[in-house]
Amino acid sequence: MPDRPLELPPRPPVPPALIGRIRQVVGDRGCLTEPQAIAPHMKDWRGLFVGRAPVVVKPASTAECAEVVRLCAEARVPMVPQGGNSSMAAGATPFEDGAEVVISTARMNRIRAVDPANMSLTAEAGCIVKAVQDAAEQAGCLFPLSFGGDGTAVVGGVLSTNAGGNNTLRYGNARDLVLGLEVVLPDGQVWDGLRSLRKDNTGYCLRHLFMGAEGTLGIITAAVLKLAPRPRDVQVAFCAVPDVAAALRLLTLLQGRDGPSISAFEYMARFGLSLVLKHVPGTTDPLAGPHEHYVLIELSSPRPDAHLKESLEAALAEAVEQGLVADAVIAASDAQRAALWKLREEMSDAQKPEGGSIKNDISVPVSAVPAFMAEASAAVTAALPGIRPCPFGHVGDGNIHFNLTQPEGMARDAYMAEWDRMVDLVNAIVRRHGGSFSAEHGIGRLKAHTLAEWREGPEIALMRRIKAAIDPAGLMNQGKVLPPG
């Protein structure tokens, strides 16, 4: 387990009178105090931290949310915004001292408007991402944010972590998909920035402050999201490649032939695939024999006559000739396409039955991925023989989830005690390649120390000044992103 303690100042318990006043605003349904009801909100998705809070508040509207925040601010009680609680960095989990009020957006889950002519959709913060995808599809459009947890994560959560996912290569990160925001500020005021404009150069772009802020600057209550044309021709290939460098040369080849059609380019190693095949029922190896490295390619176009299958076949034939692809299959139906994607999307869950997993969500310049992978694998293997690297991820963005599965036969606790040592080893290599220690999962509680180590001088000072300007009492998600001090 990560064991660098965060030293928050001692905090008083939440006054029971405040809980009573909150209940008057949100009613019994929106004010959970029963241990059983609040338990799921106290633990982070990875099971690294179990926090404590006397109350989980679920406002049903922006007005209720604003009033709850105003009451907490008046009582100087810290707040933890929570969406789907699937943060990979324990950003939505309260600390253990029971001094915080958790504010969940679960009941603020309406799609307020869909505007196909403007290619935009207005959703409340608690809308599950999958529901937004479905609503966009019904309107003949695409909401392109897509990742393994999109059936759990909600709009406010993905914007607050600036999630990336499978289609970043084509459509950008979550922040690139937002036109406007509505936010409850830390004193309870509502900023109505729900503009759906494509062009609006009117001063500082405030919405970008709240995206990626992980709930430290306010509570996002609604967003105007950008839609894209719905793809009508989608082709998916699963390819074995001789090594990581070949994977990137394959990407360059595809970009040269038809770059704008590439909507995903994902990497996985044999070890990860073998875990999916072993632990996830209904999965099969799509290729005849085992290979050490794979990529999943998706091409898509809104044109029904884009002939992407022929284009992909021709590209892969050229890649085979050049020795960049050892074997490949192109999905021949929607079911096959889903089956290939399942191999990639189950990669996170498939690691769990193998015991402890130390997580690194890193990015380096795309060209540096092969060197990073080789150096990081060598470093962790030398430091802990038997460790099983399980790298996978969005290689087209230079983003690798360099996860490390425990050696067979080692006790889980003993392995997890190695967390900081292994992460430090990997991060040192990331730093040498000019990369980031957190590509898309954010900082949360898990990496607050690391942010302070990596971002020095004016950069961290500026972040602290922004925090102080927007949340002068420091009540929003204390100890997350910016460590105390």
Ligand SMILES: Cc1cc2nc3c(=O)[nH]c(=O)nc-3n(C[C@H](O)[C@H](O)[C@H](O)COP(=O)(O)OP(=O)(O)OC[C@H]3O[C@@H](n4cnc5c(N)ncnc54)[C@H](O)[C@@H]3O)c2cc1C
């Ligand atoms: C199986 C799986 C696969 C994943 N794959 C990817 C991937 O490929 N790419 C990727 O980028 N991520 C991935 N993730 C992580 C994902 O990005 C996050 O889980 C998600 O963005 C968090 O959304 P959430 O609604 O669960 O937010 P939470 O976990 O509830 O909160 C996340 C952070 O945002 C804050 N927050 C939540 N709601 C609000 C709000 N309304 N206003 C202000 N702050 C708020 C919280 O305080 C916390 O700091 C994956 C997760 C899972 C479970």
